[in-house]
Amino acid sequence: MLTRVLRALAPHATAHAHCDIPCGVYDPAQARIEAESCYKIIQKYNESQDELFRARCIHVKEERAELTKHHIDVMWHDYFKPEHVEKFPDLHEVCWKASKQASQVKRTVDIDEAQKLLDLIDKIDMMWRETGGPKATRLPTPA
Amino acid sequence: MRRLTAMFGAALLSALAVILVDRLGRSWESRVAVLGHSMEPTLRDGDWLLVDADAYRNRAPRAGELVVARDPRDPRRLLVKRAVSVALDGRVSIAGDHVAHAEDGTRIGPVDASAVIGRPWFRYWPADRVGKID
Numbered sequence: 001m002l003t004r005v006l007r008a009l010a011p012h013a014t015a016h017a018h019c020d021i022p023c024g025v026y027d028p029a030q031a032r033i034e035a036e037s038c039y040k041i042i043q044k045y046n047e048s049q050d051e052l053f054r055a056r057c058i059h060v061k062e063e064r065a066e067l068t069k070h071h072i073d074v075m076w077h078d079y080f081k082p083e084h085v086e087k088f089p090d091l092h093e094v095c096w097k098a099s100k101q102a103s104q105v106k107r108t109v110d111i112d113e114a115q116k117l118l119d120l121i122d123k124i125d126m127m128w129r130e131t132g133g134p135k136a137t138r139l140p141t142p143a
Numbered sequence: 144m145r146r147l148t149a150m151f152g153a154a155l156l157s158a159l160a161v162i163l164v165d166r167l168g169r170s171w172e173s174r175v176a177v178l179g180h181s182m183e184p185t186l187r188d189g190d191w192l193l194v195d196a197d198a199y200r201n202r203a204p205r206a207g208e209l210v211v212a213r214d215p216r217d218p219r220r221l222l223v224k225r226a227v228s229v230a231l232d233g234r235v236s237i238a239g240d241h242v243a244h245a246e247d248g249t250r251i252g253p254v255d256a257s258a259v260i261g262r263p264w265f266r267y268w269p270a271d272r273v274g275k276i277d
Contacts, residue, residue: 011174011191015211015223017239018179
């Protein structure tokens with residue numbers, strides 16, 4: 001009975017609201033590589049006495065941190081789905097913190113902050129692996 | 144005089160009711176289900192919408208208005224998106240609302256004015272989100 005009522009009420013056409021180019025390729029490694037750059041740049045910054053070099057370090061680190069943030073946001077907004085949040089209730093919390101931590105790394109030369117960012121990205125990586133990982137979102141690499 | 148006002152009021156009300164029922168009826172004829180996430184948070188996957196098929200009969204959509212249009216890549220497919228801009232030739236650029244997709248700058252279109260089917264204006268399901276949309 002209920003299904004008959006529902007069938008009568010249901011629309012007879014679907015209107016697609018898919019993302020315009022859903023390429024479906026995702027990997028937190030993209031964020032991790034940029035975050036590792038930040039980590040190494042901060043190391044080099046702290047070891048150097050050369051003011052020009054240090055100025056360049058700051059500049060490049062800020063660029064890399066911004067890219068890290070972008071790649072974290074792509075995982076968060078595009079890859080993760082409601083069923084993944086059911087599996088990992090702290091998913092939003094982790095992504096939010098990671099995104100904020102990327103901003104933190106942008107404005108500091110404290111190596112511990114860069115490490116915190118890497119740890120948060122590793123948490124996202126774990127959730128990605130547990131919800132499909134490379135099999136679902138990467139092309140197979142030749143052996 | 145009073146009676147005349149009352150009669151006039153009643154006539155006006157019934158005229159409005161007829162227009163409303165007519166609009167509802169026509170919209171009911173072109174109701175659609177949303178598939179996908181690109182229109183979040185405005186529209187969600189699985190929303191059921193009434194589409195006003197007359198909305199763009201006499202004018203082009205304006206930037207910011209919701210549209211249901213035939214997909215230029217496959218006319219059998221319908222799209223629900225938001226009009227971003229309208230060119231002088233009447234062609235409409237459309238895009239999704241979702242922040243991450245908007246950031247991609249990936250837009251479909253432009254679509255031909257004749258491919259625009261109508262304006263979704265009311266969500267009638269799910270029950271807890273019933274209401275006007277724009």
